[in-house]
Amino acid sequence: MKSRRNPFVYATLAGVTAFLAVSGAWKVIAQSQQAPVFRSKVDLVQLEVSVLDKNRKPIRGLTKSDFAVSEDGRSQEVAIFKAIDVPDPEPPPVAWMRDITPDVSTNEEKVTRLWVIAIDDALIPTNPWVIKSSRKIVEDIIDKFGPQDLATIVYTADSRKAQDFTNDRTKLRATLDHFNPGFATWTNGGNDNLRLPVDSDLHFMIGSVATVLNIVNTMKALPNERKGLIWVTPGVPLDSEVAMTPVKAPNPHDSNWDIVMGGQDAHIRLLQLTKEVFETARLANVPVYPIDPCGLGGLAAMVGGRKPGRAMDHILMTAANTGGHAIVNTNDFTPGIESIFDENKSFYLIGYYPTNGNADGTLRRLDVKVNRAGADVRTRSSYYAPTPGEAAPKNSAAQLATAVAAPIPVTDLPMRAAVAPFAIPGKGHLAAVTIALGVRQPVPESAATGRITVSTDLQVTAFTTEGDKKGSQRSIAKVVLRAGAKGDADYEALSRIDLPPGRYRLRLAAYHESAGKAGTVMADVLVPDFNRDSASMSGVIISATPGRPSAPRDLFKEIVPIVPTAQRAFGAKDQVTALFDLYQNAGRGVVPARVAIRITNSENATVVDESQTLGTDRFVRADSSQGSPASSQITGGSKSIPAVSSQPRPDLNAIAIRAAEFQYKLPMSRLTPGRFLLTFEVTIGEAVFRRDVLLEIRGD
Numbered sequence: 001m002k003s004r005r006n007p008f009v010y011a012t013l014a015g016v017t018a019f020l021a022v023s024g025a026w027k028v029i030a031q032s033q034q035a036p037v038f039r040s041k042v043d044l045v046q047l048e049v050s051v052l053d054k055n056r057k058p059i060r061g062l063t064k065s066d067f068a069v070s071e072d073g074r075s076q077e078v079a080i081f082k083a084i085d086v087p088d089p090e091p092p093p094v095a096w097m098r099d100i101t102p103d104v105s106t107n108e109e110k111v112t113r114l115w116v117i118a119i120d121d122a123l124i125p126t127n128p129w130v131i132k133s134s135r136k137i138v139e140d141i142i143d144k145f146g147p148q149d150l151a152t153i154v155y156t157a158d159s160r161k162a163q164d165f166t167n168d169r170t171k172l173r174a175t176l177d178h179f180n181p182g183f184a185t186w187t188n189g190g191n192d193n194l195r196l197p198v199d200s201d202l203h204f205m206i207g208s209v210a211t212v213l214n215i216v217n218t219m220k221a222l223p224n225e226r227k228g229l230i231w232v233t234p235g236v237p238l239d240s241e242v243a244m245t246p247v248k249a250p251n252p253h254d255s256n257w258d259i260v261m262g263g264q265d266a267h268i269r270l271l272q273l274t275k276e277v278f279e280t281a282r283l284a285n286v287p288v289y290p291i292d293p294c295g296l297g298g299l300a301a302m303v304g305g306r307k308p309g310r311a312m313d314h315i316l317m318t319a320a321n322t323g324g325h326a327i328v329n330t331n332d333f334t335p336g337i338e339s340i341f342d343e344n345k346s347f348y349l350i351g352y353y354p355t356n357g358n359a360d361g362t363l364r365r366l367d368v369k370v371n372r373a374g375a376d377v378r379t380r381s382s383y384y385a386p387t388p389g390e391a392a393p394k395n396s397a398a399q400l401a402t403a404v405a406a407p408i409p410v411t412d413l414p415m416r417a418a419v420a421p422f423a424i425p426g427k428g429h430l431a432a433v434t435i436a437l438g439v440r441q442p443v444p445e446s447a448a449t450g451r452i453t454v455s456t457d458l459q460v461t462a463f464t465t466e467g468d469k470k471g472s473q474r475s476i477a478k479v480v481l482r483a484g485a486k487g488d489a490d491y492e493a494l495s496r497i498d499l500p501p502g503r504y505r506l507r508l509a510a511y512h513e514s515a516g517k518a519g520t521v522m523a524d525v526l527v528p529d530f531n532r533d534s535a536s537m538s539g540v541i542i543s544a545t546p547g548r549p550s551a552p553r554d555l556f557k558e559i560v561p562i563v564p565t566a567q568r569a570f571g572a573k574d575q576v577t578a579l580f581d582l583y584q585n586a587g588r589g590v591v592p593a594r595v596a597i598r599i600t601n602s603e604n605a606t607v608v609d610e611s612q613t614l615g616t617d618r619f620v621r622a623d624s625s626q627g628s629p630a631s632s633q634i635t636g637g638s639k640s641i642p643a644v645s646s647q648p649r650p651d652l653n654a655i656a657i658r659a660a661e662f663q664y665k666l667p668m669s670r671l672t673p674g675r676f677l678l679t680f681e682v683t684i685g686e687a688v689f690r691r692d693v694l695l696e697i698r699g700d
Contacts, residue, residue, distance in 0.1 A: 044351050046349065047366070048226055048285060049349075049350055050347045050348075051347075051375050051378075052376045054376075058345060060083070068370075068371075070368075071355070071365065076353075076354060079353055084112065084346065089143075094603065097602070100170070102694050105523040107519055108416065109167060111150045112226060113226040114150050115230065116230070118155075118156060119155050120231065121157045122155075122156040122181075123236065133331075134179065142173060147167060151166065156207060209236055209273040212229070227286050231288055236311060237310040237311045238267065274314070282321070288322040289324040289340050291327040291336065296329055296331055312329075325339070325340075366383065396511045404459060404520065409522060414440040415437060415438065417438070417566055419434065420541050421499075423657060423659060430498045431528070432496055432559050434496055435508065436564040438566035439456060439490075441515055442489075442517075443488065456476070458474065458477060459509045459510075460508055477493035478551065492565060493551065496555055502526075508520060531585070531657055532585065534584065534588045536687075537581070538583070544574050546574070550565070560581075570695070570698065571698050572698070572700065582660045586658050590619050591685050592615050594611060596610075596683075598679045608667060675696050677693075
């Protein structure tokens, strides 16, 4: 048996932490994610409605007149109607477009469907075939996601393995590397009647169902159009007979009495949690799709000593009571997975202004019908009206806190973020994470008559993969817009957060007060131990001239001599530079480094293939004086600002590490319009590092 931490506490807490730890602020989710925000009346009520035929295929082609909506039995007039058809994902022309994670994160992608994959590592047995099939199931699900799908992977026992919401398939696949089931041993033969010893796996069963309940509770609050929960599980052997059997008065001579009572209490808790899952999923319109990785015969074919048939019953019951369907008793999971995505390809968005507009906090019952015989209509069954006085947070600090707490990107303010860690001179225990945050915001009407200054509040918060908050930095970017500016203003706010070595999820939030809009973007960063590792490499930053206005331009002067940008699309006449640092621990010896540079186009042809060697003499920090510090204020308009910000860079010779700076100017004349992969592969002794940057060259 594997060594685990306190399993009962850990498994039950996983219901909260495994899903919400990725946000690092789960305590405020309930308050921050109740959408929409109301004041004194009920605003537009929006419903996502699926209409399926008897074969669970979407019924397409319905119109507004085909739907009848009622609230608390009173007919409602449909004000908004839209049919949504999600296309199948198209395979990219070359593998790197699918497999390489972009070094820039964005909230600009439209999200149509929200998915959670819950992998039941608490209950999946350690049978090699089952482990292999579990991985294959999740890989096949990931392959079905399209560019407008946002997904997260959650584990029911070990929350440290969870992946935040992303549309990056590479990150989702990487989460599977940590799949390690075997918490439940499936060796106890109890629970066939009340007189047998309590089952040692009951706490894992409770933790598994509690995780599912917390997932659907959280999904209920997220304002997305289509949601689904795919639960890879062998099922939960819930014994309702044990839960419902009357227990006689305690016998003082029965030494097993406490054990018997504990077993019954556990099954009662399981029964209660299961009912709550059903009720919450129906309320939120979150169908649950259980997939049993045990294949033919299910759990009964893998383990013995109990009545594992109840596990299959629980799977079927969960699907039937939440609007999903189960994939069980098969070794070929592909048709079932395809059926899940087929029935979620087409749905309808319906909106109405309720005839009862009172903000009274009451539960409103919903009913949606279509004039098609035999159609199965699926939507949420009710909602709560707002309570009097509910209002959005008024100050920027509250807006930023609300945005940071959201477990999915807030998209009202379009944003792009590029982050890169660098060693800090004289601070070996910390690294500076440079952040270039591209923001697009509407230009105020007052800019038509004169130059104006607008402010955008920024907050950077770092969380570990377990959800522990490790640091937060707040700043204000002041932007000067020229007279006559109109439309949208594109600029870049620069920020920095210093962190110890580790893997982090950064939540970057911005609030534009005059527009009353907020946005968030999430970025993952791995901070190396620059001071202790024998060799290491920073992130790669990109700079462009002419570039977008940015501020404060001297923020990174002690770290890098150029101003980073989150831009990755450039004109043919732009001057584009990539920069990174290499580090070696002087106490372990300094050796030459080889840097290989490769640029690959969208036809997978190599456009650039060259290399350079950095001798040991390069591994010192030489002073740089490329210009004077730029102003920390941004000037908008067509005026270009040189992408240079520098002061003499501090020498790192006084500490253990030696650093070598590497700059590479892209050969723009050799790059035709299209998409490219820029790859740096660095070899220092036996250590090999690789950094990838996805670029686009425009025809202008």
